[in-house]
Amino acid sequence: MKKFTSSSIPIVKRIADSTVRRLSLYLRFLEDFEKRGIATISSDELAARGGTTSAQVRKDLSFFGSFGKRGLGYSVAELSARLRQILGLEREWQVIIIGAGKIGAALAQYHGFSQRGFRIIAVYDADPDKVGRAVDGLVIRPLTDLADDAKRQAPDIAVLAVPAVAAQEVADLVVKSGIRAILNFAPHQLQVPETIAVKAVNMAMELEGLSFALTNG
Amino acid sequence: MKKFTSSSIPIVKRIADSTVRRLSLYLRFLEDFEKRGIATISSDELAARGGTTSAQVRKDLSFFGSFGKRGLGYSVAELSARLRQILGLEREWQVIIIGAGKIGAALAQYHGFSQRGFRIIAVYDADPDKVGRAVDGLVIRPLTDLADDAKRQAPDIAVLAVPAVAAQEVADLVVKSGIRAILNFAPHQLQVPETIAVKAVNMAMELEGLSFALTNG
DNA sequence: GATAACTTGTGAAGAAATTCACAAGTTCAT
């Protein structure tokens, strides 16, 4: 294994999306354990909580280093700190929400994001009727201001909560504004340069997955 | 390849989750093509739209049969009908939403679900202050009524939009009520019998995935 | 300090998913 100092995280090879998702899951469990005052945990216990195997947990972590003690397990505090570091959660991320409809407004009002370091700094909408109104203390801004605003505020992540038909156009604008990550709630497959990170939350797709499971289970 | 009649869908082996997600995606594209009056489409065109490869498209479909014509491609109408059949979308599914907070209310008001055959028949909340109020024409019912209601209405899918701390308890109640599919919006890993289909929509996890990508990209 | 009971980290093996590559079928133009 490649040697590294405690403050650097070596990315030896491309990390699979499934691995990153599990790391995120592990972190949530660790924070839970931390709250309950548990100091140490084994890969087995972590696996049981997340519906995976201890080998999977150890392999996932092994991509980034060796964080455990043989015979003992992992320090909950240390491992969660490491995972936060790996996931890039040591800093605050600036998030904008585009689309102040039902979903966009619900997201803007959901304080779980800011609690985890994702700070919502602006809400945009293309509809002049919505512009100027406030959502959870944020005044809805015209979408036409996005490019200019972005120059000053340099938001990190854009949450797209717009109708499917508008999604691609808005995504293009987002990319043009220099934003490098998109969380897409619109049921539309976005075409973006591969330097842009995109995650989609597609509720229709999840429901159809359940429909399939119920039909063919 | 196993022989089968045109009306039956043979599930030869366990279908991967990723395959089902792609089928759902293909269906969305096909519906789009259908609307635009396109009669025929090749696996290549379908793949380009979804960011995958033509071989992947053909392999995905091959698990369920042969729906195309060599040299020509797929009939848009026929393939989308087949996919709806495969995904179990020929019938209407009865959905209940548990939790009438921000997310729950936004979901209840989002008409995209019913348009796709997922009919929201009830909204529940444990909070007596919310019970009795209406969300988009549905009166919020007390969660304590769920078990009894379910006996009569036999809902198919429960959408969990409750706080993380309550999620497991509510999931247990849902399972006990005979509901076999759960769409979980709570940031909590549910423990349910393996006969129950569960999909999780975890926005914190998606955001952390973006954070990782931005940090290590 | 020796033994028993744990647990990690990791190569190797195994399983699963994706991509390749091509025979076989279809259409169209001439």
Add this chain to the structure above:
DNA sequence: ATGAACTTGTGAATTTCTTCACAAGTTATC
């Protein structure tokens, strides 16, 4: 009718992901 241009369906090859299995390290007990 023939040839050219397409496209599917699918075994085989390849790549990726997961699980196995065990050496090596730690702690606790006597």
